[in-house]
Amino acid sequence: MVKINSTKAKSLLMSVFRYAFLIGLIFTILYPQLNKVIIAFRSQADLVDSSIIFFPKHFSIASFQESAENLEYFPTLFRTILICTVSGILHVASCTLTAYSIAKFEFKLKKFIYALIILTFLVPPTLISLPLYTNFQNFDIFGIIEAITGSPLTLLDNPISIFLLYATANCLKSGLFIFLLIQFFKNMPRVLDEAAEVDGATNAQIFIKLALPAARTMLVTVFLFTFVWQWTDTYYTSMFFNEFTVMSSALMKSVSGSIERTFVESSQLSSAGSVLFVIPIIILYVICNKAFVQSIENSGIVG
Amino acid sequence: MKKLTLREASSSAKKKRFAYILLIPFLLGFLLFFARPLLLSLYYSFNSMNLSGAKIIYEYQGFDKYYQALFVNTDFRAELLSSLKQIVLNVPLIMFFSLFVATLLSKDFKGRNFTRVILFLPVIISTGVLLQVENADYLMAQGQAMISDTAIGLEEEAATYASSMGLKDLLLSIDLPAQVTDYMAEIIDNFYIVLTSSGVQITLLIAAWQSIPPSLYEASAIEGATAWEDFWKITIPMISPYIFVCTIYSIVDTFTSANNGLVTYIRDIANGQTMDYGLASAMSWIYFIMVSICLGLVALLFLRGRLVVYQER
Numbered sequence: 001m002v003k004i005n006s007t008k009a010k011s012l013l014m015s016v017f018r019y020a021f022l023i024g025l026i027f028t029i030l031y032p033q034l035n036k037v038i039i040a041f042r043s044q045a046d047l048v049d050s051s052i053i054f055f056p057k058h059f060s061i062a063s064f065q066e067s068a069e070n071l072e073y074f075p076t077l078f079r080t081i082l083i084c085t086v087s088g089i090l091h092v093a094s095c096t097l098t099a100y101s102i103a104k105f106e107f108k109l110k111k112f113i114y115a116l117i118i119l120t121f122l123v124p125p126t127l128i129s130l131p132l133y134t135n136f137q138n139f140d141i142f143g144i145i146e147a148i149t150g151s152p153l154t155l156l157d158n159p160i161s162i163f164l165l166y167a168t169a170n171c172l173k174s175g176l177f178i179f180l181l182i183q184f185f186k187n188m189p190r191v192l193d194e195a196a197e198v199d200g201a202t203n204a205q206i207f208i209k210l211a212l213p214a215a216r217t218m219l220v221t222v223f224l225f226t227f228v229w230q231w232t233d234t235y236y237t238s239m240f241f242n243e244f245t246v247m248s249s250a251l252m253k254s255v256s257g258s259i260e261r262t263f264v265e266s267s268q269l270s271s272a273g274s275v276l277f278v279i280p281i282i283i284l285y286v287i288c289n290k291a292f293v294q295s296i297e298n299s300g301i302v303g
Numbered sequence: 304m305k306k307l308t309l310r311e312a313s314s315s316a317k318k319k320r321f322a323y324i325l326l327i328p329f330l331l332g333f334l335l336f337f338a339r340p341l342l343l344s345l346y347y348s349f350n351s352m353n354l355s356g357a358k359i360i361y362e363y364q365g366f367d368k369y370y371q372a373l374f375v376n377t378d379f380r381a382e383l384l385s386s387l388k389q390i391v392l393n394v395p396l397i398m399f400f401s402l403f404v405a406t407l408l409s410k411d412f413k414g415r416n417f418t419r420v421i422l423f424l425p426v427i428i429s430t431g432v433l434l435q436v437e438n439a440d441y442l443m444a445q446g447q448a449m450i451s452d453t454a455i456g457l458e459e460e461a462a463t464y465a466s467s468m469g470l471k472d473l474l475l476s477i478d479l480p481a482q483v484t485d486y487m488a489e490i491i492d493n494f495y496i497v498l499t500s501s502g503v504q505i506t507l508l509i510a511a512w513q514s515i516p517p518s519l520y521e522a523s524a525i526e527g528a529t530a531w532e533d534f535w536k537i538t539i540p541m542i543s544p545y546i547f548v549c550t551i552y553s554i555v556d557t558f559t560s561a562n563n564g565l566v567t568y569i570r571d572i573a574n575g576q577t578m579d580y581g582l583a584s585a586m587s588w589i590y591f592i593m594v595s596i597c598l599g600l601v602a603l604l605f606l607r608g609r610l611v612v613y614q615e616r
């Protein structure tokens with residue numbers, strides 16, 4: 001009897017500890033974000049009122065209006081959504097092709113190419129960023145374009161530069177996605193492929209009609225991650241885009257462009273800007289959180 | 304019989320061809336956007352660049368830029384060391400923390416899914432530009448707090464920065480050596496970074512945990528093992544391959560993060576007033592070599608040290 005009581009007490013203590021700890025963690029993650037929202041809602045008078053700790057006395061959306069103006073919110077929003085969507089689709093296509101080839105077939109250079117994929121993930125981006133920039137300044141494919149048009153193309157300030165990187169799976173995190181997809185395709189039962197082959201299906205048919213539908217959730221995940229990471233990206237946007245603004249570069253500009261304001265004001269503006277910036281991807285995450293979280297589990301690294 | 308092997312041979316040739324066709328986009332991109340830039344940056348690092356008219360003249364200089372980066376430049380070595388320190392300090396913390404949280408979340412309880420969704424949130428929002436804006440605000444808040452100590456809500460971030468000072472005093476007052484207190488204070492200062500960079504790892508480890516067959520625990524319960532023994536003798540060996548993968552991921556994530564001071568520093572060298580591409584390239588190469596050594600050591604530790612148990616399938 002005593003023994004039962006002590007295990008009960010133990011499990012109660014455990015769950016109290018667990019909840020206390022996890023609530024603490026959730027708070028630590030959410031607090032800075034909530035804080036931004038609250039700060040952004042403060043009115044001019046509230047900003048310098050030292051009696052206000054958290055909730056503003058007078059709600060005001062002035063800072064949102066101003067920062068929406070700075071960001072040119074809606075045009076920038078649509079442009080960014082378009083760019084992220086195209087990037088996502090291209091990235092899904094290129095990563096899937098590469099991963100399927102490595103996972104399903106045996107050929108001489110397989111191990112070598114696999115090593116190259118891992119290498120693209122391991123090399124620090126700063127190492128290639130500079131030559132990459134000059135590469136797109138005078139873009140050419142082995143001199144072909146110069147032979148046709150007489151001079152190399154300039155692809156700076158042009159989203160095609162980013163699209164090219166995504167379409168060839170040579171972006172910052174491409175190696176990671178290819179790795180996940182390889183694990184997934186490797187775990188797919190071979191019996192189905194063999195059955196289809198006996199029925200006379202070509203390799204392309206097996207890929208399109210069998211493998212792609214099976215990998216549907218993984219493809220959605222690669223799309224979502226690419227979308228979100230391209231949304232917040234500064235590495236490519238600061239390197240390639242100068243005049244051409246997307247959300248992330250607009251936010252950077254609006255934050256660094258507010259030097260002449262006081263600290264409190266500019267901090268409020270950057271809070272409001274961040275909130276406006278993050279709302280679309282938060283909505284996306286709330287709708288698709290299953291696809292984000294579960295797909296990492298189902299990726300096949302595990303099991 | 305002979306016909307069949309012929310057919311098999313042609314089908315395998317077809318398969319090979321198909322495999323290479325699928326790889327065309329990646330290989331093309333690799334040559335244009337990875338290999339060529341990589342070799343160019345190596346070339347830059349060994350040459351000095353001079354503008355004469357519209358043309359750039361390259362002059363071979365050997366290891367001059369590397370020497371300059373390591374022994375002439377005053378900041379680089381410090382930045383390199385602090386970046387290394389960040390990896391050495393944060394990666395074990397991230398791993399312990401992820402493992403700990405994964406332990407808490409491995410069993411079902413009310414609100415578990417909600418917690419997982421929130422813990423994964425930083426993977427979405429604590430990246431790229433938001434991290435940079437946060438850092439900019441944080442630096443400003445620190446600077447502001449130094450200038451004036453008026454407590455308005457916006458400076459709470461600066462206040463949290465100072466919060467580890469109180470702990471440090473407390474620990475010093477109970478006669479702990481200064482190194483230990485410094486280390487603990489640093490852990491606390493880094494906690495937010497650790498928390499926000501553990502999302503992927505936690506999710507992976509929970510999944511790994513759940514893929515352990517329950518029969519193993521049942522068997523050990525019959526033998527009378529305690530939960531503590533279960534943890535060390537079953538759980539840890541079973542998930543060790545994923546601990547390895549997570550460690551590698553954490554290291555790569557730490558050194559490519561927008562939080563990384565060295566990355567920003569090298570970018571400033573390349574884009575700043577000096578525009579010294581060669582020096583920036585040389586620094587990047589030194590950094591890359593250092594990171595590779597780190598990764599190599601970790602791989603050696605895990606694989607040769609037999610910390611990873613691979614199951615036979």
